[in-house]
Amino acid sequence: MSAPIGVFDSGYGGLTVLKALEKALPEYDFLYLGDNARTPYGTRSFDVVYEYTLQAVKYLFSHNCPLVIIACNTASAKALRSIQQLNLPNIAPEKRVLGVIRPSVEKVAEITKNGHVGILGTVGTVISESYPIELKKWSGGRVKSTVQESCPMWVPIVENNDIETEGAEFFIKRNIGNILQKDKNLDTLILGCTHYPLLSKIIRKFVPDKIRILEQGEIVAEKLVDYLQRHPEIEDKLSKTGNVSFQTTESEKIFESKASLFLGREVKAQHIRF
Ligand code: DGL
Numbered sequence: 001m002s003a004p005i006g007v008f009d010s011g012y013g014g015l016t017v018l019k020a021l022e023k024a025l026p027e028y029d030f031l032y033l034g035d036n037a038r039t040p041y042g043t044r045s046f047d048v049v050y051e052y053t054l055q056a057v058k059y060l061f062s063h064n065c066p067l068v069i070i071a072c073n074t075a076s077a078k079a080l081r082s083i084q085q086l087n088l089p090n091i092a093p094e095k096r097v098l099g100v101i102r103p104s105v106e107k108v109a110e111i112t113k114n115g116h117v118g119i120l121g122t123v124g125t126v127i128s129e130s131y132p133i134e135l136k137k138w139s140g141g142r143v144k145s146t147v148q149e150s151c152p153m154w155v156p157i158v159e160n161n162d163i164e165t166e167g168a169e170f171f172i173k174r175n176i177g178n179i180l181q182k183d184k185n186l187d188t189l190i191l192g193c194t195h196y197p198l199l200s201k202i203i204r205k206f207v208p209d210k211i212r213i214l215e216q217g218e219i220v221a222e223k224l225v226d227y228l229q230r231h232p233e234i235e236d237k238l239s240k241t242g243n244v245s246f247q248t249t250e251s252e253k254i255f256e257s258k259a260s261l262f263l264g265r266e267v268k269a270q271h272i273r274f
Helices: 012-023 046-062 073-091 101-111 123-128 130-138 154-159 166-182 196-204 216-230 252-263
Strands: 005-009 030-034 067-070 097-099 116-121 145-150 186-191 213-216 244-248 270-271
Touching: 005 012, 005 046, 012 030, 012 216, 012 252, 046 067, 046 073, 046 123, 067 073, 067 145, 073 097, 073 101, 073 123, 073 130, 101 130, 101 186, 101 213, 101 216, 116 123, 116 130, 116 166, 123 130, 123 145, 130 145, 154 166, 154 196, 166 196, 186 196, 196 213, 196 252, 244 252, 252 270
Parallel strands: 005 030, 005 067, 030 244, 067 097, 116 145, 116 186, 186 213, 244 270
Antiparallel strands: none
């Protein structure tokens, strides 16, 4: 039996990844799950993020998804490795769970010219040090310096749809100013949270043109296309009718109105409980 690709995020941010996945793989089916009732994850402890993410992955597995994309940096940073190494062999050895950090790291290594990289992320992602560790491990020595800045207000701004406000500008300007101070030679800035592309217009206002800003949607999509070509045993199990469905731990009405705004089209959602 074939089934959709599961896409999970703490809230609406993963929609930026889903949008790119739909574009790159239009014939595939996707099941998007937003844990909107418990968002944000960025300020929560390692144990809590791990517990919530594992619940979500198990839920998507119970809906037969052969492959789950954790479209959330915080969950990728704090839970992915444990799920892959400790849980997957016991609960579903034939299934796969992938995250968003490794593809982003590989892309940065391909494009940075001077090796000075900045990472904007949630408190959880920054504290985990996942990006500096993975960049050191997977960039083949191309990344020479990494600086990070946590932006705790950015996810709530997106979740509450306060994007086009003076308040949003205030916090974005402050965080960008901080990271530019930390390294004056930055050539690449990673938006290390899937919510942040929704703020990209304002972010660009405060980042000099010579600095490349990396959004993860297209990167994750490009790497997934490649992954599916290399893994026919997973690809064969994916359903392909071009259907995308949405589930949320919040009320479906709230999800539908905001998700439509972020995706630019009407969506129907279903409320679920783990
Ligand atoms: N989209 C999640 C991320 O990429 C948001 C984090 C949150 O829920 O705080 O990190």
